[in-house]
Amino acid sequence: MVCALLEDENGYFCENELRMFRMVEKQSGRLRDEAARTLREYVLQVRELFQAEIDIRQNRIMKTLAIVTTIFLPLSLVAGWNGMNFVDMLKLRWRYGYPAVTRHTKRN
Secondary structure, rough: HHHHHHHOOOOOHHHHHHHHHHHHHHHHHHHHHHHHHHHHHHHHHHHHHHHHHHHHHHHHHHHHHHHHHHHHHHHHHHHHHHHOOOOOOHHHHHOOOOHHHHHHHHHH
């Protein structure tokens, strides 16, 4: 609106009034730029907070998965060893077969 008044097509305003309109135009431009900068900073802060919240949730999920894996991995290993019912397995016929198999498995 101030820009339209500054054009002064019909010559309604004196030079002093036009100078005041220019001053209002400059100040409103500065205020607009400051508001845009402040809003941009605010949006960046909100985005960073949101990302931090997502990271915290993901860390909780990963912690739960690590605990579940820690519990079930040894059980899966034992089930895998006991599920191998081959006739030629050393542990089936020898007294120390199972400790020997586990020791051999640990080295590899």
